[in-house]
Amino acid sequence: xxxxxxxxxxxxxxxxxxxxxxxxxxxxxxxxxxxxxxxxxxxxxxxxxxxxxxxxxxxxxxxxxxxxxxxxxxxxxxxxxxxxxxxxxxxxxxxxxxxxxxxxxxxxxxxxxxxxxxxxxxxxxxxxxxxxxxxxxxxxxxxxxxxxxxxxxxxxxxxxxxxxxxxxxxxxxxxxxxxxxxxxxxxxxxxxxxxxxxxxxxxxx
Numbered sequence: 001x002x003x004x005x006x007x008x009x010x011x012x013x014x015x016x017x018x019x020x021x022x023x024x025x026x027x028x029x030x031x032x033x034x035x036x037x038x039x040x041x042x043x044x045x046x047x048x049x050x051x052x053x054x055x056x057x058x059x060x061x062x063x064x065x066x067x068x069x070x071x072x073x074x075x076x077x078x079x080x081x082x083x084x085x086x087x088x089x090x091x092x093x094x095x096x097x098x099x100x101x102x103x104x105x106x107x108x109x110x111x112x113x114x115x116x117x118x119x120x121x122x123x124x125x126x127x128x129x130x131x132x133x134x135x136x137x138x139x140x141x142x143x144x145x146x147x148x149x150x151x152x153x154x155x156x157x158x159x160x161x162x163x164x165x166x167x168x169x170x171x172x173x174x175x176x177x178x179x180x181x182x183x184x185x186x187x188x189x190x191x192x193x194x195x196x197x198x199x200x201x202x203x204x205x
Contacts, residue, residue, distance in 0.1 A: 001067070001068045001071040001072045001075065002068070003124060004067070004068075004071065005064055005067065005068055006054060006157075007052065007173075008054070008063075008064070008067075008110065009060065009064075010058075011052060012054060012057060012060050013130025014025075015053075016051070018058050023131060024068070024070075026191035032050075032055070032106045032108050033107070034046045034049040034050055034053055035053065035106035035107055035108040036050045036097045036098055036101070036106065036107040036108065037048050037062060037098075037105075037106055038097070038098055038099070038100070038101040038103055038104075038105060039085070039098065039099070039103065039104065041109065044098060047091065047093075047094025047097070047098055048091075049089060050107060050109070051090045051093070051094065051108075051109070051112060052108055052110065053109070054108060054109050054110070055108060055109070055110040057181055059101075059109055060109075060110075060174040062111075062112050063109060063110040063114055064113045065111050066118075066144065066147075067114050067117070069111060070114060070117035070118055070120075070121060070137035070140070071117055073121055073136055073140070074117050074121060074124075075118055077133075081177060084173070084177055085116075085117070085120055085170070085173045086100055086116075086117075086178055087113065088111065088112060088116075088168050088169055088172065088173040088177070089115075089116030089117065089120070089166055089169040089173060090113060090169075090178065091112055091169070092116070092165050092166070092168060092172065093112030093115075093116060093162050093165045093166035093169050094111070094112070094162075095165070096161055096162070096164065096165025096166075097112070097159060097161045097162045097165065100106065100161045100165075101142075101159065101161050102119075107159045107160075107161075107162055108164070108180055109159070111150075111159070111162060111163060112159075112162035112165065112167070112169075113164030113166060114162065114166070115147065115163045115164075115166035115167045116149075116163075116166035116167060117170055117171065118140065118144060118147055118167065119166070119168065119169070119170030119171040119175060120165040120171065120173055120174050121133075121136060121137050121140045121170075122137045122140065122141055122170075122171070123137070123171045123175070124136075124137060124171065124178075125137045125171070125172035125173055126175045127174045127178050128138045128179060129147060148167075150163040151163045151164040197198060
């Protein structure tokens, strides 16, 4: 997660154009070249780089620590699984913005990932029936539960769509990427546990 954070801050520093992210059109108004532009089919794949770009250092700073904390907790169950979860979240959040955001808007930032990891942590323990993960999810909710207000369209200039679809992507990834069963569950009898073969005594055949 520290490497991820370093990449985000490195991109912001390389951009050096606060408050806009990687602008290539310097004629007003400045634009985010790799931001999400709703329903522009030519820019659909920008849903991926947009998750790593920000509109200035204040925007990036607001996302940094929640991203590190939630990402660290999610990655404790394995880096490969964490990367798969992150990919699902970025995809669902980005597509949600691309489909539903206002025309002419440009969206960028890691907040969709933040909300997605938040949703993933909330759902993971209950999906897998793991007491430790349930405890982690409840703790995260008690500390950061106010984040849920961010899925409502209450603040101008904030992509509530990215937050909402990120959250949904996180919950969905908890189901899609849950650990598989170790093997078929079956009821075992005393006869099974003794390691004996054949039918129990007195059983016909």
